[in-house]
Amino acid sequence: MTPLLLYWLKANLFLCLFYGSYWLLLRNHTFLRLNRVYLLGTLLASFLLPLVQVPGLSLGWLWADEAPVTATVTAEAGYVVSATELTDSAPILPDWPKLLYWAVLAGAVVLSVRAGWRVGRVLWRIHQWPTASQPDHTLVYPPDSQTPTFSFFRYLVLNPADTQSETVRQHELGHIRQWHSVDVLLIELAQALCWPNPALWGYGRAIRETHEFLADRFATEQATTQRDDYARFLVSYAFDLPTDALTHPFSTNQTNFPSLKQRIQMIYKQHTQRRALWKYALILPVTTALLALTTAPEPTSDTSTGALATPGATAQVYVEGVISGKGSTPLPGAFVSVKGASSGATTDLKGHFQLTVPTSTVLTVNARGYQDMELTINPEDGDLVVFGDLRLTPKTAHAPETVSAASASVRVSGVVRASDNSPLPGATIEVKNGQRGTTTDVQGHFQLDAPAGSTLITRFVGFKPQTIPVATNISILNVNVVLDPASATTNVPKPVVEPYRITPSQQSEVFTVVQQVPTFPGGQAKLYRFLGQTLRYPAEAVKKNVSGKVFISFVVNADGRLDQIRVLKGIGAGCDEEAVRVVSLMPNWIPGKQNGRVVAVKYNLPIHFQLDKKPAKATGFNQTGTSANPDDQSQSTATASTSGKPTMTVKPLLRPLMGQEPLYVINGEEITKAEMDAIDPASIESISVWKSGPRLDAYGSKAQYGLVEITLKAK
Known part of the structure; x- marks a missing residue:
């Protein structure tokens, strides 16, 4: 179910319970102004309260099936292993939530257009007739005697027979001075948005009854006639003329308006005692109960040391990956979807898929002849999740109960960070002495299926490589890798990235793991020298004191040209644009090679923008801007001073x-x-x-x- 549809259902639930409280407790009271405030206030609150999430205020049993339970244990190697119980995928059914969404949307559009047309028609008719401006209203004199007397915002339309009637005039002025037309338009808008909800039609009738009762009270207080004379006037005036539902006619013979009997009864009704005001205070416990009904509990994970809370989220996550079958060959036609939903994505001829899903989501992978697989997307995974190689297990009549350590595969995931706890996008994780590998996303996250008992190597330009042992008695491994900066004499390995092809084109394929990586003409020293001589610290970044690392991704084509230049992770204030500008000015690179042939390769490059953080001088301030790679041999530095x-x-x-x-x-x-x-x-x-x-x-x-x-x- 989409978040928008869930919000719509919650709003309708609030409307039903708020109107039910009014009908049971308040509709017969003579506190007319309070009734109007209640109706309008709860109408607006019904659309605002579904957006409120109160921590700790939830009826968890209503949401028992919303989130999977994750058990967490500790492996011998000291890493955290998370195991999620796999369940059978739900059968493919019609996407009823989507059908409901489009039906509600279609009805809302039709009713909104209808309401707008009716408002336009009333205003058009009013502007066709003679008018006379008054201090707080405008009198309108229709020439047709069949036009009823009514009010609409500040316009008072008087039937020719009512021009001398002060009683009718005061009644309509009550509508105008209390801005009853605003209430009517709010009700019309709410009815268009939630048209299947019968409570809203009750809201419409209740607010119109309250309007007429308030206008009758205003007329009896302002006019010289007594209550009995006003009641007799209502009876004698009860003729049937066509009216518009958006206006306030003096004669109310439509179903949405109170009957003549109800109006006369309200005129003579004894005022409700003040001790009945406590009923309005019931809105507080009703609202609290509704919030408890509509607030989903925070998902938790059971650990050996207690329950670990995982906050939910409604943000969207972009997910992509490659699904393979027997012999690690790409598996086209596999279906990937949110668990329980019928819509999703189908893998292409190369087994690649991509889709956008909410965070805290479980994905299911279905393919004919293979066992189903579930993938858990957590909020801490960031905005981009890439699955390097998802291998489905073929279905067999009698699957073996045990798998040898040599053939078992372990799902390894985690985060790669620098020693200052900042994420390292574009870091490479590869199986030692193997061809399998992946890279981290913009948040430093990665996921890779590695053979049990193997060793992973994590590398990033300017940092010391680190190894990750993969145990043989686990199926899922979650690690937190911290890389230390490399010293000046350290032989820094060149970056490699994901083991599968990211952007296939008609002419060539873009590789991410190659035997010989592309290089800048003259090597790394010339690359850093080029950056130091070309990079300029943006004035906006200096003014706003912005510093940090900009991670740039680009493709080195087979002819050495650079294209597909984009920012993986930026810091803003003009630094991202400056980094892209500098990379676009680079000369052709020496292309990478795979199996002896020149190929296109994806390359990630961090560029560091740094300002001097020394204390300001007593007479002004000094700012030093530095732009370079962490391993730069040349840097450009500039300082501005305002002191004398x-x-x-x-x-x-x-x-x-x-x-x-x-x-x-x-x-x-x-x-x-x-x-x-x-x-x-x-x-x-x-x-x-x-x-x-x-x-x-x-x-x-x-x-x-x-x-x-x-x-x-x-x-």
């Missing part, structure tokens, strides 16, 4: 040895630190910081503590 005389400060990533300053060069000429401080930051075109490399050899021992090259803008 403009100054500039360069911040190398490595501290000067023994407190020594690096060598400063402007437009090819060596300068001192003092001369550098005197430069106007606005005149700087670019800054490059060199920690090592052949660039330092040109200056000999002068650059032993580093080199800072500054290029000024052309005058």
Whole structure:
């Protein structure tokens, strides 16, 4: 059931119970203004309260079948293993929730158009007749004697026979001054949205009865006639003229209006005693009970140390993956859907599927000749979930009771983070000495089916690789991988990614795991030098003090061209656009190879934007912007200062040895630190910081503590 349809059902439940309370307890009271407030207040509350979720206020037995129960135990290796009981998939039935959704929507559109047409017709008729403006209303004089007297917002339409009747005039002014037409339009809108609900038609009759009773009371209080004279006038006025349901006619002979008998009875009715006001206070326990009925409990997981609460969510998750059958061959025609639903996605010829589902969802995979599989989507999985290789088990007449450790497969999932607890999108996880692997999504999550007893290797550019042992006595393994930054002398492995093809095209296929990865011309050092010389810290990011890592994904084609450049995870403030701009300016790469042939390969690249976090000076503030990869050999740095005389400060990533300053060069000429401080930051075109490399050899021992090259803008 979709969240919108569930919201609609909850709103109708509130409407029924609120109107039932009114009909049983309040409809015969003479507290007319309170009745009007109750009807309008509960009408609006019925559409707002379904959006409210009160933690701890729930009748759990009503939601007992909503979420699967997950048992969590601890494996010998120290990792957490989660096992979810598999159940038979539900038979395919007509999608009744979807049919109901479209039926309600169609009825709402028809009734809304009908109400709009009726409002337009009344206004059109009013503007065709002569009018006379008054301080708080506008008199309308229809020439037709068959037009009844009625009011609509500030318009008072008087039948020619009623122009001299002060009693009729005061009654209609009661409707106008109390804005009864607003109530009528609200009821019309609610009836259009929830047209199958009979309670709303009761709401409409109740609010119109209250309007007429209030207008009669207003007329008897304002007019000089007594109550008996007003009642006799109502009887003598009771002729039948056609009226519009959106207006307030003086003569009410329609079914939605109170009868003449009811109006006269209300005029003579003794006022309800004030002690009956306690009935209006019942709205509080009724509302609380309704919230308890409509609030779903938070799903929980039973662990060896107690129940672990898992908050539910209504956000959408994009899910994609590849389903394979016998011999790890792609399985086309497999059906993937939310458990219990008949709609879903079917795998293509390569076994690939994709669909969008709510979080906290269980997916079922059905394929003829194979056992059903269930996949659990949790809120912590993020906005993107990728299943690398889902292998279905063939159905057999007598399946073996045990599976050898060598042939068993373990579902491994988890999160890869840096030592500062930030996720690492694009990190690679591969089976050691195997061809199977995957990459993390934008939240650092991954999932992979690995052979039992194997070893996984986690890699990311600029970090030390880490191994994950896969035990032989488990079926599901959940891990939390923390990678430490690599030292300057560490041989950082090049990135590899998912083992299945992501974006097949008509000309070629895009690989994510290859034997020889693509490289920037000149290697990693030249790549970092290009980034340092080309990247510019966006002014908006400096102004807003925005820093962090932008993860860029692109495809290196077989001819070395870069395309499909996109941001996997950004930080905003212009940094994402700047990272894409720099990557789009890169020259052609050296393409990757697989089995000796040149292929297109998907590549992930992190770009780091960092601002100096030193305390501000007493007379102003200094901000240093750094843009580089964590392994950069060159970086561009710029500083703006508002303290007195403009100054500039360069911040190398490595501290000067023994407190020594690096060598400063402007437009090819060596300068001192003092001369550098005197430069106007606005005149700087670019800054490059060199920690090592052949660039330092040109200056000999002068650059032993580093080199800072500054290029000024052309005058």
